[in-house]
Amino acid sequence: MQTALLLIVLLWPVAAALLLHFVRGSAARALAFGASLVELALAVYMTVAFQVNSQPQFEINYPWLASAGINFHIGVDGLSLLLVLLTAFLVPLILLASFRHDYENPSVFYALVLFMQTGLIGVFVAMDAFVFYFFWEVALIPIYFLAGVWGGERRVQVTLKFFIYTVVGSLLMLAGFVYLYYMTGANGAVRSSDLTAFYNLRLSAAEQSWVFLLVFSAFAVKMPIFPLHSWQPDTYEQSPTPATMLLSGIMLKMGIYGTMRWVLPVVPLGVSQWSWLVMILAVIGIIYGALIAIRQRDMKRLIAFSSLSHVGLMIAGMFSLTAVGLQGTAIQMLAHGVNVVGMFFISDIIERRTGTRQIPELGGLTRATPLLSVTFLVILLGTVALPLTNGFVGEFLLLMGVYQYNPWLGAVAGLTIIFGAVYLLRMFQRVMLGPDSSFSSVIRDLTGAELAVLVPLILMVFWIGLFPGTFLHISEPAVNKLLVLINR
């Protein structure tokens, strides 16, 4: 059981997706939800069995393309584990949140979500460059169909743009990986695409410089980093809410995780050559996203731009290459996942009840919906990084990291908290408080199923906020090992 545990965690969702093919209608979502709960249980079990140290665990290493030195190599360390947990935690909630919608072909819809879960987990546990690339693309195909088939009016153009952006990025990443793969065979050694083989490469600064640009481009698109973000607000807006939650809650972390795992330790010299540029772009993203968010009237677009702004800080903290910055990125990935999923879910609830997402058309909802109001506020304050909530821990560490890198940049990046408070609290004020709208007396409060989604999210907001040690403890050895590799 122990040895095959990771393989089961990886393949269980796709197996369930195949099973879904045989059921129809509401049975499909019940089965999908049940399967995702089993997955969560497996992931929790794996966490309990995990020994907190820097070694990858539950490793599996089978020959895949034997003659080429490519193995199906997967394993988890602390960093992977946190993201596997995040995925396993969010997917059931995302499925539960979608119960209220009647999607056409529900079995296909839910099968795609589960299929994507395997892709996401595969990305987080891959320890071979080609396995990583493989799952990276596996995660992309379902989201393309989820957004393209079940999305809004402009879905066709928007998803095409999204697909082309990401595929161009990943092809460049593949080119970078192929180059690294060839370099492992440099002095007559056997070629290998294994993570450790990449870590052991000693490339010249010039080589590292352009390998960095090739590989990082794919991650930069996924996060997204300014100015490659133009697909993001449109796609978030046009996708059905579960797809938006998957995109923002988990898929975005693929880019950040990929950078931590496959860029920073592999081409540290390339990183040191380009980190100034990434830093500046990240800080521009923080300010730019926040300024545009202030102007948004559509709730989903506002959250999308707010996400752009918050991701900017995560990127900046990560590229500070300090222990606090990287730890901050690790925990902020969790916090952001929880918060953004909660925000999108609440905007979806409001849209379903009132038929609109336009902020000016709403107002005074809180009178009839005290529960919604409270949960919304808690998640909002988590996003704004109020102390004792999850956002605070991450942003504090991240800002410390950026400050250590450059105090001026740290000061500018800190604006994210102030701006975040401005647009998020303003949204809350205008939607929930403010003058009464035509909806304020008729709107229904949260139902039991909706509470079932929001209560776990709120518990996580406080858990991470009050006891960050639970999670920081898991990622710490992995982050320290990363730093050793970067600074070797």
Added chain:
Amino acid sequence: MLSIILLSVTGLANLFLGFLRSNRVLLPAVLLVLAVVFAVNLSGIDSTGALSSWNASPYFNGMLIFDRYAQVFTAVVVLTTLLLLPFSHKYVREGNPNLAEYYSLMLFSLVGAIMMVSYNHLLILFLGIETLSIAMYVLAGSDKSNLRSNEAALKYFLMGSFATGILLFGMALIYGASGTFALDQLGVAARALPTANPAMMPMLYVGILLMLIGIGFKISAAPFHFWTPDVYEGAPTIFTGFMSTVVKTAGIAGFFKLLLVAFADNSSSMWLPTLTAMLVLTLLIGNVGAVAQTNAKRMLAYSSISHAGYLLLALVALRSGNLSANAIFFYSLAYSIATVAAFAVLKLVDDQRGRDDYEGLNGLARTNPLLAFAMTVSMLSLAGIPLTGGFFGKFYLFTAAAQEGYIGLVIFAVVMSAIGIYYYLRPIIAMYMRPAPEGNEAPVPVSAFQSAVLVLLVAITVLLGVVPGIVEGVLNG
């Protein structure tokens, strides 16, 4: 050799069976024979005749050699035909007076293709090309009542004849320079020529160049691709499918053998730049041309041009030996399977809805989920997305080229495949994201057998994409 005999005999016998004029007898009979040929060919795989030794099972004084290379590519073309034929239904109608001839011509064409991958003598190569081509000229125009089909046949015939003439001229010049037609001796002679008889070098070079042009026509590599879109569009879909898979696989495999055995060493400085230029042009024209198309069949024609470009990548990198031979093999297998599925779906839809543009595919996911799924998998495979055979096909080709140091070419090809994603997604968008046309919401009729073949095609594509190792080492033992 057994496969050539079996196919020829069946082709002839088939003509006599023609009086039955019934698909119930002819189609199963032809499929059965193809299955037998496939099995016989595989069971005869030479365990000793690795790619590097070109001397396994010689026939006709060594003019024809059935080594592992020949057998592997024979397997690809036979399998492709076997999987394509079940969809010939309805075009090849019941009671059609020429029913048997169609099947016979396809079998003869297949014989030509097998000769092209097993030759060891330029004469056999020429015979193979002509056997293949003449049958295809006729088949392209076999929809006699359709003006476009007639035009396609005429265009194909005229262009093809020119190409043949040029090819033959090239062979004559090569013979003049080296004094031999036999492939292995040609290699020896070409290596000796600069010292033995340097005055003859220009003749050899021009000969090689003319042969490049001739074969470039056959595999529709730019700038000799002009006939492709018109002929593909005009010819009946089933034969278009045949042209873009079997003809291309045989052409590229024959071409590869020619360059590797005879001209890899000292004359490569002459043909390599030419081939590289052809490759760049082919990729550019194929991919950019495909973007502009509104007709799915024409899009597949341009995409087939672009795939010729990717395959040329392995020719440019042929010094990596086994690596690029394996890449060609894997790529043509993955490409053929995906293309067969695409043309099969297009044909079924065309039969029902009477149109083969993108709009014809609208809403197919709702009426025929299986057809839409098969088309989607084949498009993703052609675009080279992981989980499909097309991804590893491209991966092998790119690594073979990267190994030989053609990093610039690989990056160019990567950019070109990014363009490809745009047009390969268009059928998917039509099928999944647009409603079915008014009055055409009825499902496209698909027989159980055809469904089974489609499932098989999808299964092979996914299998090649997940465990590419299963065909690894087939070529180099």
